[in-house]
Amino acid sequence: MLLKDKKVAIIGAGPVGLTMAKLLQQNGIDVAVYERDKNPKTRISGGTLDLHKGSGQDAMKKTGLLENYYTKAIAMGRIVANEQGEILFSKELSPEEQYDNPEINRNDLRQLLLDSLAPETVFWDRKFTELEEQNGKWILHFENNITATADFIIGANGGMSKARKFVTDAEIEHTGTLIIQGEVLEPKTSCPEFYQLCDNKILMSSSNGNLLVANSKNGDLLTYNVIFKTPQQWSQKNQLNSHNREEIASFLENKFSNWHECYKELFRATSSFIPGPTRKITLEIPWKTNRLLPITLIGDAAHIMPPFAGQGANTGLKDALILSENLTNGKFETLESAISDYEKQMFVYAKKAQLETSNNEIKMHDPNFSFQIFYQ
Template sequence: MLLTNKKTVIIGAGPVGLTMARLLQQNGIDVTVYERDKDPKARIWGGTLDLHKGSGQDTMQKAGLLEMYYEKAIPMGRTVADYSGKILFTKETSEKEQYDNPEINRNDLRTLLIDSLKENTVVWDSKLTEIEEQNGKWLLYFENGKTADADFVIGANGGMTSIRKYITDAEVELTGTYMIQGEVAQSKAKSLKFYELCDDKILMVSCNGNLLVANPKNNNALSYNVIFKMPETLEIDFQNTENVAAFLSNKLSDWDESYKELFRATSLFTGLPTKKVSVEKTWKNNRPLPITLIGDAAHLMPPFAGQGANIGLFDALILSENLLNGEFQTIENAISNYEERMFIYAKEAQQETRENEIEMLKSDFSFLKFVN
């Protein structure tokens, strides 16, 4: 086996990195994951994830975790409303569809994956700052002053990874859209009208280039995104929730009061421009030692097709199979084949995401075709 007596290090304990560790570890591979978060209880903030058949769910099945995913995930219907709060479309999830793409809380998914690994597989509070080749090994430097070595490094630590420069000259690009994320605790009590509008489903509202997507069942909280074209200047203090609520209420001034009630009830805001890392640019072949990227580190993309996590998990599936199936003579050969395949499906996912991004903000109702 290619990784026998080799020390494999994964950088990043997100869903993709942890799943990669699981796939290798269940086949007896020595693998360690280094993660910048202080401990496993560090809360991951953001919307739920839905894993797709043919990518994310196939990977979970290979990892022996698909049934556990189904146990924690929630099948959810879709509701489409207009800016006045009028329901335009609603779709329940049928019994046949309950396993198609159920939504799972990010923290629940991380816990599921961590529990599937051997104790101490993840080394916490370890933010990678630099790597270098030294005496036939990768030497890794961490912000806490510690170091580690590895025979093989897999970067799974997100779009801003410092490892990318060893593999490709591709840089993070803005896609032209901005997202403000909000979370409401005890939403039924604090924003009852909006909570009832959701009706326990994913809610979508679009008007004049502004899109709101909400999930009322994100681990006892209601989470939502307000999405709009990136303005030339935007200065918001996201620590001041009243100011952010006022900004959204002003931006969506003609929207129904239930939406403004939602903004005022929000306990936590953050905002970010949407970004991508294109896979169009050729990756370097002259790497001194085995190293590659998976997930957002390889092909960061906005969430407009729900593909990011799913394509990342599919990376883990393809790469792990290449490393374990005995078909390749060297780790480098296994990596090269994975990357060639990844360039194709990741490019398709990025193209789909871009097309959706344009359509979802173009008019009031064109986004209806994305409701499934």
Template sequence: MNNHLLAHKKVAIIGAGPVGLTMARLLQQNGIDVTVYERDQDPEARIWGGTLDLHKSSGQVAMKKAGLLETYYALSLPMGIRFANEQGHILSTRKPTPENQHDNPEINRNTLRKMLLDSLQSDTVVWDRKLTGLEEVKGKWLLHFEGKPDETADLMIVANGGMSKARSFVTDTEVVETGTFIIQGDIPEPEINCPEFYRLCDGNRLMTAHQGNLLVANPNNNGVLSYGIIFQKPPEWEADNGLAVHNTDTTIAFLLHKLQNWEERYKQLIRATTFFVGLPTRKLPLGKPWKNDRPLPITLIGDTAHLMPPFAGQGVNTGLMDALTLSDNLANGAFETIQEAIKDYEDKMFIYASAAQLASSENEVEMHRPDFSFQQLMMD
């Protein structure tokens, strides 16, 4: 096993999301000393959001290299898709088959985190660590955490999300909004709290599009129905700071008005929601080269490197390709220095992540067309 680049060196990964944890797993397979620092209080902290699906050509390749592909299959759920119109009429249904059931099965975010945590050496992840600063001290990175002791590392891998402040050590490029807004909701015990809509899903993900308003729902996210309503951000929001999504009554009223011509089962879904999260879609453009004058080895992976809207299913999958590419470069003995291994990774990442961003952006434009069809999009 050749890991001379990182022999007797310590790697710090910031962020215990799927990409950061997979990176840690791949490094540990090569005997590399790695610690993950995560701001969540503990491993039980609930991760908000819908299920994830790992693609055969990207995310699943990383899982296979990590020795976790069969575990992913066992913990994930192949799901069909029901395409419905705004009146609740089913236009078509796409069911998983024995041949395609492993193409991209859905997995709950916390289930995926636990799977990855179980694959790591004990105490790899240090919880309740909010990074507040980085500096170079005597040839090492000094990591500052809010209310916690400082730590040191020889290599920094930043994977703490699209709005990471530590990104500034690598690039001055700013995150930009793309003009779309997503309101997400969760409903526990959906068979009781929104039974008609739950039956409409019939165990499948449900997708509906009408005049630029879109709904995507998953009735089986570890016992919770998760959904998102997607629309173009109204121009007037720029002047009045938009919608107070944390105000449940206000958000319900806003959504009921926006979907006023939709059938009652959709409105039942909205009324049954007790907590909403609002997400403007953002991306980190990759048109500008990253800094060459970094004081010590540091790079970005996942959303921190290439944040993109979720309209091509490429976000986490692209991040897992980052982990696969970077870990291989650091451990395969092909490079003379850590910086050379990082540079090669970044050159490759810019190519495949730019393609993923382009696909997402093209889908985003299409989705706001009044005649947009989820069926057509998924056939193309």
């Protein structure tokens, strides 16, 4: 076995990192996961994830957790409304579509994966700061002068990963879109008109390049994304303060001033906002071949992309599936060749996912764009 008597360190306990850990651990490999969150109860914000057949669901099946995913996930239809709150399109799911890509709360998915791992697999409150090579081993450095040792590093710690520089010179690029994430507590009473408009489906609305996508069934919350092209004059000076809820709500009410009152009701009812530009990492730059020791990247650390095709998490879970198979199937003579083969495959399907995402982003910025085009 390529990893016999070797220690694997995974940086990041998101869905991709935890899935990678499960896939290795069930093959008897010594693996540790290091996560910056304080503890497993730290809540993850953001919308639900829908795992696709052929990628995310395949990874879940390999871990033995697919049925658990189906139990916790919610199959949801789609509804398209215009800026005046008028329904343009509505789709209920057929019984055959219930398992296509049901939506799961991010916290539920993390807990599902954590429960499947051996005790003390994940080390919490470990904010990764640096890597160094020492006597043929990787030394991982974390805040508060904490260190760990490993033979093989898998960076799964997101788009801003500090492990990336050991693998590629590619740097984060902004794609020109701004997303403001919003969360609403008790939506039935705090924004009843908008909640009813959602009709227990994923709601999508667009007008003149401004878009809104909402899910009223994300655990106990209604979560949504407001999406629009980043203004050319946008700068550090006038970026929105994520800690100032009233400021962002007022900004959105003004930007969407000609939209129906139910959307403004939604903005006023929002308990927290997270604004941020969408980012990507190019895969056009070849990855380094002269690495000091075995190291690779999976998930957003490898190929972060905006969410406009629902491919980010699914592509990352496909990474974990293929890399784990290469490391455990006995087909490769060296660890380096198993890693190299994974990376060659990943470049192909991740580039395809990034292209689909980019094409959708271009379409969405068209003033005449409507979500209906995806259902014609």
